[in-house]
Amino acid sequence: MGRKSFLQREKKRKKLNQKYHLIRRSSKKEIRKTQSLSEKWEIHGKLQSLPRNSAPTRLQRRCFSTGRPRAYYRDFGLTGYILREMVHACFLPGATRSSW
Known part of the structure; x- marks a missing residue:
């Protein structure tokens, strides 16, 4: 946060x-x-x-859920960790799940 x-x-x-x-x-x-x-x-x-x-x-662009400025993905508006959690929980349609 x-x-x-x-x-x-x-x-x-x-x-x-x-x-x-x-x-x-x-x-x-x-x-x-x-x-x-x-x-x-x-x-x-x-x-x-x-x-x-x-x-x-x-x-400065920030993650809308945590407010973190680093490791930010523009396409989703999320940081890497939150993005990974949401993809694994199937909350982001169209994003492919991989073993990170």
């Missing part, structure tokens, strides 16, 4: 990411469209003034 403080931090980052997503995306489009270097620096300054935790690279 992930520590509660880490889980809360991730929730906060998700909220910030959603809040500033449109601003970040429009600023990046403007940077691509502009030709002059000085305008690009101004827009880049706006991007830098946004909160750090609103950047999508700050988000």
Whole structure:
């Protein structure tokens, strides 16, 4: 189980990411469209003034049942151990059982 403080931090980052997503995306489009270097620096300054935790690279994928960040399978949203338990219990349709 992930520590509660880490889980809360991730929730906060998700909220910030959603809040500033449109601003970040429009600023990046403007940077691509502009030709002059000085305008690009101004827009880049706006991007830098946004909160750090609103950047999508700050988000970390976690297992939805345990909150563990490592050994995470994107297809299922689970960590390896939980994935193995669910496959052996036949809770995941289409996943083949093997002797791990």
